Amino acid sequence: MDAYTAVRTKRDERHYLDTPIPDDVKHRIFQAGRMAGSARGLEPCRFIVVEDAERRLALANCGRTPPHIIAAPMAVAIIIPEGGRAFDAGRAAQNMMIAAWADGVGSRPASADNAACAKELLGIPDGYELVLAIAFGYPDPEQPLQSGNKRVSLDEMVHWERW
């Protein structure tokens, strides 16, 4: 898939098959996250891959039990130093989600509102914090995303020289 098609067509999926993600696809996902740029080249992100179904359920229960973290075969928790740049986490996350999509794998972030719960569950060391977790899996063709695209128009989104 060409890059522009990938970034333009990637949607945050809600429904997943439980089909496992092949190792080579996983490798490309993590490599994409690794190669994302970061402020001053600090590479602040670390990833915790959660495939165990019980642990995914427990992770979902650290938040508002997002069903896609339970349904998708892989969740990737994104960790940064406490007080670090969530912007850079977003860059790495988007890289991973685009690489996944180019291999036909959908994704969707999920917050874990109870930070202490996630920290305990995932063994996140002191000085680090969870930004959020991303579900990865093949989209369920029986439950496609609704196509109604109500995005803000480019004219409303883009200002020239001044707001």
Place this chain on the structure above:
Amino acid sequence: MDAYTAVRTKRDERHYLDTPIPDDVKHRIFQAGRMAGSARGLEPCRFIVVEDAERRLALANCGRTPPHIIAAPMAVAIIIPEGGRAFDAGRAAQNMMIAAWADGVGSRPASADNAACAKELLGIPDGYELVLAIAFGYPDPEQPLQSGNKRVSLDEMVHWERW
């Protein structure tokens, strides 16, 4: 350029030609930013495109005068609601930078540490804040990025089930 190659090879460039970016490339960059997913589909990001050289210099001077904002022909300021999710800004920014790179256009974020300065310069309304600005331009072939890749290894970056 295929999507995985784009996310894997995109580097944050330091040196740019002043060659203008064609309108169709700009359109793909903004469209890529527009189509990035966001928490609860809120689409929090707005973009202010700064091409005027004096304004780019003034914007650079709101921060530590990053030379790439002065050299590159286009800067795009990313604006979100005050206290909004920088993670989502990072997703939109990375989409824009990947779409640009697929067209041969390099990019690099730059902070503007003086928020009040940027707010005045860009006419950012109350209730919104600048996350940062991104320089876009064709890389200067006379000043290539140094190739020494000292990224953290995948083994150090990726943990399985627990940290």
